[in-house]
């Protein structure tokens with residue numbers, strides 16, 4: 001895919017995401033310094049604990065899956081029903097190659113998850129968004145769409161970077177003028193939790209993991 005898709009006229013963040021994750025990142029994303037500095041292995045462990053289920057056939061969707069970093073770990077833990085979606089087709093191809101040795105039911109698609117996820121209602125038992133929501137200009141639309149494809153009693157798991165107020169405001173102001181690799185803004189956990197509740201998720205809770213990240217979970221009402 002060598003052409004930029006048609007995004008909405010003013011969606012410069014999405015253009016920036018696409019540029020970064022379709023062309024620049026595919027060969028180098030997994031060795032990015034921020035994955036090491038952000039201790040993503042600890043975050044992935046927290047996600048795996050949140051998912052922890054004896055039924056390895058539960059249906060899991062990773063939104064903004066990039067190179068399939070998390071999907072690979074889920075496959076290694078024995079989960080057999082994995083789906084991923086990303087804006088950038090080229091990075092999805094990296095995920096496809098990485099996951100090809102596993103004998104699992106794998107479904108990888110390209111889509112803009114703020115607009116439409118290409119699955120019917122109630123398709124998944126677990127949905128993860130790891131390090132993705134700061135790319136969303138329309139966070140509420142993206143969460144509503146995630147909630148639509150989440151099955152009743154299914155679980156949504158989000159982690160994203162956390163910053164002290166002043167630093168967050170400076171970073172967000174900077175990103176307003178200079179979008180960096182599609183980063184739009186870093187939301188507060190409270191804002192994300194409120195959005196999840198407005199979307200209709202119950203039992204939402206958030207906690208910090210280390211100093212720089214937070215994890216939020218919520219469940220879809222039956």
Ligand SMILES: C[S@@+](CC[C@H](N)C(=O)[O-])C[C@H]1O[C@@H](n2cnc3c(N)ncnc32)[C@H](O)[C@@H]1O
Pocket residue numbers: 017018021063064065066067069070085086087088091111112113114129130131132135136182
């Ligand atoms: C920082 S990476 C996070 C990747 C991965 N979840 C992880 O934990 O390493 C953000 C990913 O979200 C994708 N993305 C950004 N906006 C998106 C959108 N609107 N719909 C789908 N994917 C999106 C980008 O293409 C990129 O691959």
